[in-house]
Amino acid sequence: MNRLNGKTAVITGGAxxxxxxxxxxxxxxxxFVFIYGRRQDALDAALAVLGPHARAVKGSVSDEADLDRLYAxxxxxxxxxxxxxxxxxAGSQAKLGEITAAHIDEHFDTNVKGTIFTIQKALPLMGEGGSIILTGSSAGTTGAPTMSAxxxxxxxxxxxxxxxxxxxxGTGIRVNVLSPGATATELAKAALGEEGQKVYASMTPLQRMADPSEIAAAAAFLASSDSSFMTASEVAVDGGLAQL
Known part of the structure; x- marks a missing residue:
């Protein structure tokens, strides 16, 4: 399948x-993919997997100068x-009553400000047929205990x-949200442990966590012309978690 043949993509948090x-x-x-992230070792390891049709740029989405280097x-x-x-x-826990300014900044600098500038600075390079995909979350619909920010x-x-x-x-550029539920990334598995993964799996009608490749398949759909009449939409890939 070559739905993205000849396309150029940027993926932040791509390592x-x-x-x-x-x-x-x-x-x-x-x-052809540019991955962007804060850890050089992770970027290098990802490039070894991705091969010659990928490049890596080190930086933070909350730093405008770093983003300028990416798009340059x-x-x-x-x-x-x-x-x-x-x-x-970014995502971490803090109960109501224990939320600090630093905790709020951690989330909004990356998830909101970082998203805004990631897209705003990309626009001069984009044109008709372009696809913007934002990573949302089932938590944005349902809320989650200790996860206010x-x-x-x-x-x-x-x-x-x-x-x-x-x-x-009028630009021909589409923008959609991809909202995963609990996903069995290496980071999530390490943070949750075996028992925690079972708890999150039990919360969905499918009784399991997503594999990252299942989220990636939905991202490829939104990136391709198969979703050409979709904009302002949210695609939930959450095992039904936020849909019931």
């Missing part, structure tokens, strides 16, 4: 987890940009797609 799974899928479908690299090598998967995110930030991401679909009228 591990859902981002890396999406990068693999995009490359398999014919895209894209422009220098590829000229234009077709797909942006704004996937970088994370849930609120992901609800904000959902609204960004609605607003930007209006802003992008």
């Amino acid at each position: 591990t987890g859902i981002g890396l799974a999406a990068a693999k899928r995009f490359v398999e479908e014919g895209a 690299a894209v422009k220098s090598e590829r000229g234009t940009l077709d797909i942006v998967f704004a996937n970088a995110g 994370y849930s609120a930030s992901k609800a904000a991401v959902r609204n960004l797609a609605r607003t930007w679909a209006e802003d992008l009228k």
Whole structure:
């Protein structure tokens, strides 16, 4: 399948987890992919897996100068940009009554401000047929105990797609949200342990966590012309968690 043949994509948070799974899928479908993340060792390891049709740029989505370097690299090598998967995110727990300003900043700097500037700085390289994908979360719909800042930030991401679909009228650029539920990334498995994974699996009608490749498949659909009449939409890949 070569739905993305000849396309150029940027994936933030692209060195591990859902981002890396999406990068693999995009490359398999014919895209040239720039992965972006904060850890050079993880970027190097990802490039070893992705092969010659990928590049890596180190930086933070909350740093505008870093993002400028990312898009300068894209422009220098590829000229234009077709797909942006704004996937970088932060998430940690804090109970109501224990939430600090630093905890709020951690989430909103990455999940909201980072998403805004990731997309805003990409737009000069994009044109008709472009696809923007934002990573939301089932928590943005349902909420989750101890996850106030994370849930609120992901609800904000959902609204960004609605607003930007209006802003992008007439450009031919689409923007949609991909909202995973609990996903068995290496980070999640390490954080939750075997018992924690069972708890999250039991919360979904499918009685399991998602594999990152299942989220990546939905990202490839949103990136491709198969979703050409979709914008401002949310695609929930959550095993039914937020749908019941």
